[in-house]
Amino acid sequence: MCGIVGYIGAQKAYPILIEGLRKLEYRGYDSAGIALLDSDHVEVMKSVGRLQQLEDKVGEFVPNGTIGIGHTRWATHGRPCDLNSHPHSDCTGQFVVIHNGIIENYQVLRSWLIREGHSFRSETDTEVLAHLVEHFYSGDLKQAVRCVLEKVKGSYGLVVMSEKDPHRLICARKDSPLVIGLGVGENFIASDIPALLKYTRNTLILEDGELAEVTRESVVVEDCHCNPVEKIIFYVEWDAISAEKEGYEHFMLKEIYEQPKAIRETLRGRITADGLVNIPEINLNQEQIKKLRKVVVVACGTAYHAGLVGKYVFEKLLRLPVEVDVASEFRYRDPLIGADTLVIVISQSGETADTLAAMRLAKAKGSHVVAITNVVGSTVSREADHVILTWAGPEIAVASTKAYTTQLIVLYLLALQLGQTSQLISHEEIITITDAMKNLPADVDSIMHKTEALKEFTQRLSVWNDTFFIGRGLDYAVALEGSLKLKEISYIHAEAYPAGELKHGTLALIVADIPVIALATQPELHEKMWSNIKEVKARDAYVLAITTEGDEETKKEVDAVLEIPATLPLLTPVLTVIPLQLIAYYASVSRGCDVDKPRNLAKSVTVE
Numbered sequence: 323m324c325g326i327v328g329y330i331g332a333q334k335a336y337p338i339l340i341e342g343l344r345k346l347e348y349r350g351y352d353s354a355g356i357a358l359l360d361s362d363h364v365e366v367m368k369s370v371g372r373l374q375q376l377e378d379k380v381g382e383f384v385p386n387g388t389i390g391i392g393h394t395r396w397a398t399h400g401r402p403c404d405l406n407s408h409p410h411s412d413c414t415g416q417f418v419v420i421h422n423g424i425i426e427n428y429q430v431l432r433s434w435l436i437r438e439g440h441s442f443r444s445e446t447d448t449e450v451l452a453h454l455v456e457h458f459y460s461g462d463l464k465q466a467v468r469c470v471l472e473k474v475k476g477s478y479g480l481v482v483m484s485e486k487d488p489h490r491l492i493c494a495r496k497d498s499p500l501v502i503g504l505g506v507g508e509n510f511i512a513s514d515i516p517a518l519l520k521y522t523r524n525t526l527i528l529e530d531g532e533l534a535e536v537t538r539e540s541v542v543v544e545d546c547h548c549n550p551v552e553k554i555i556f557y558v559e560w561d562a563i564s565a566e567k568e569g570y571e572h573f574m575l576k577e578i579y580e581q582p583k584a585i586r587e588t589l590r591g592r593i594t595a596d597g598l599v600n601i602p603e604i605n606l607n608q609e610q611i612k613k614l615r616k617v618v619v620v621a622c623g624t625a626y627h628a629g630l631v632g633k634y635v636f637e638k639l640l641r642l643p644v645e646v647d648v649a650s651e652f653r654y655r656d657p658l659i660g661a662d663t664l665v666i667v668i669s670q671s672g673e674t675a676d677t678l679a680a681m682r683l684a685k686a687k688g689s690h691v692v693a694i695t696n697v698v699g700s701t702v703s704r705e706a707d708h709v710i711l712t713w714a715g716p717e718i719a720v721a722s723t724k725a726y727t728t729q730l731i732v733l734y735l736l737a738l739q740l741g742q743t744s745q746l747i748s749h750e751e752i753i754t755i756t757d758a759m760k761n762l763p764a765d766v767d768s769i770m771h772k773t774e775a776l777k778e779f780t781q782r783l784s785v786w787n788d789t790f791f792i793g794r795g796l797d798y799a800v801a802l803e804g805s806l807k808l809k810e811i812s813y814i815h816a817e818a819y820p821a822g823e824l825k826h827g828t829l830a831l832i833v834a835d836i837p838v839i840a841l842a843t844q845p846e847l848h849e850k851m852w853s854n855i856k857e858v859k860a861r862d863a864y865v866l867a868i869t870t871e872g873d874e875e876t877k878k879e880v881d882a883v884l885e886i887p888a889t890l891p892l893l894t895p896v897l898t899v900i901p902l903q904l905i906a907y908y909a910s911v912s913r914g915c916d917v918d919k920p921r922n923l924a925k926s927v928t929v930e
């Protein structure tokens with residue numbers, strides 16, 4: 323997501339900060355900013371766009387400061403623009419803050435600060451931090467930051483600098499990484515190791531709840547009870563490229579493993595303490611919802627597959643008919659939609675040309691358009707009537723993974739929100755579902771520890787040029803995503819079939835030892851699936867089943883099994899897809915393919 327750098331020493335801070343931010347560019351950002359402390363005066367420079375735009379703006383007149391902080395922002399609260407870029411300052415301009423994460427209670431704090439006489443310049447959650455530091459400062463910057471941290475809820479990696487206390491930087495972390503780089507007569511702060519590697523490999527990695535006071539000569543770390551913490555120096559041995567991948571061999575693997583965290587971010591603040599759903603972005607009232615005659619989901623590729631899961635979820639929970647369409651088809655088929663249609667467009671990037679065109683068409687026909695996207699400020703997010711962000715963080719690998727699972731989470735939340743407002747779903751049912759959703763990050767995490775069976779199966783799969791994914795109901799929708807993932811990064815031809823449809827033609831392709839992945843997680847369809855598994859086993863296919871823990875019957879039928887943790891059947895797609903992503907990944911690696919940049923494909927498809 324966003325990038326943080328800080329420097330305190332004897333060298334000019336500006337080039338060090340710019341260089342550090344450049345090393346974090348791979349994480350994605352939409353604006354950048356720097357604050358330097360020059361002759362006891364804080365100078366803030368920021369710009370929307372790339373780092374180069376910031377450098378152009380600063381021009382030749384770079385302040386001389388030897389203390390500074392810098393930030394690249396991936397917009398969350400407030401669109402990408404100069405004013406919303408970090409660093410943020412208090413009313414006096416004496417305190418500056420950079421921050422990664424989300425301050426969940428910022429609206430309450432902002433209203434309180436405004437009543438206290440503070441005036442705000444940006445739309446961000448971060449700006450409250452600067453005003454809070456100003457409010458609490460009484461001669462000790464560290465103490466002021468401590469008071470601020472007691473007030474805020476949410477996640478943060480933050481650095482505070484002030485001309486009132488020009489010999490230190492204060493930084494703190496909760497659920498957002500922060501690393502301190504140790505130099506001689508100088509020290510560095512960063513959200514990720516790549517920003518430090520040019521200067522030092524000796525680092526202190528802050529843990530959640532820790533706060534550090536960083537001067538030229540020293541770093542003092544305290545825990546959340548103000549007790550000193552003896553930190554172990556971690557020597558970084560990786561090169562810069564591996565550091566960007568945080569030790570993972572590929573961005574795709576990193577992003578697969580980031581899913582528990584990404585799902586937590588998607589859920590954050592959207593389930594109330596009593597288990598109901600809170601998506602204020604959807605302000606349709608009960609009457610408007612009851613007037614809806616159908617839902618149409620429009621998207622491309624993986625996002626379209628998320629939409630297919632959404633169809634099952636919406637139809638089951640809301641009993642509303644749902645159509646799911648590929649955007650490039652929808653836009654040219656004069657679709658039957660109008661004011662009584664809820665059109666949901668799903669796009670990780672928010673810039674896919676066909677999805678944009680489909681969205682514009684839906685708006686022109688008077689439908690309510692809800693966008694589900696990962697990118698704040700993207701065209702989709704600017705033009706839709708309602709926007710729900712997935713908060714998955716930047717996805718760098720071309721093959722979409724964490725975007726898909728977080729799109730699913732948003733679709734569940736959206737269906738529940740509509741059902742809650744319109745009273746089509748009882749509170750008991752909502753609470754049962756949200757309770758199970760809260761366990762999903764841990765459930766996903768547990769699957770990541772079961773990779774052996776998948777690696778073994780992939781060895782067999784990698785020597786074939788064809789494979790089949792079969793499933794029924796929600797499992798079929800996920801099978802489509804599994805097959806797309808395998809095709810795009812391993813170049814193995816894969817077909818996803820509704821299991822009951824095989825015998826209408828495709829069964830002719832099932833030969834001895836051909837790998838078949840059978841998804842069998844839906845209890846009410848188990849017996850039907852067993853028959854279909856038997857059909858392929860009778861032709862000697864080699865079958866890997868993805869089942870739910872405790873399903874002994876399916877195990878008996880197949881050659882290999884991967885069990886996902888038991889959850890509500892409706893929620894299984896979030897879990898079932900994880901082994902499929904891993905299978906695609908291992909197959910791609912074992913065939914020597916370019917995992918992160920598969921041939922002929924681009925991350926953002928901005929042409930028709």
Ligand code: F6R
Pocket residue numbers: 622623624625626668669670671672673674677720721722723806807810925926927
């Ligand atoms: C597949 C993949 C693509 C995208 C599709 C839509 O792994 O990433 O199929 O899902 O190009 O992209 P967005 O979601 O950005 O509209």
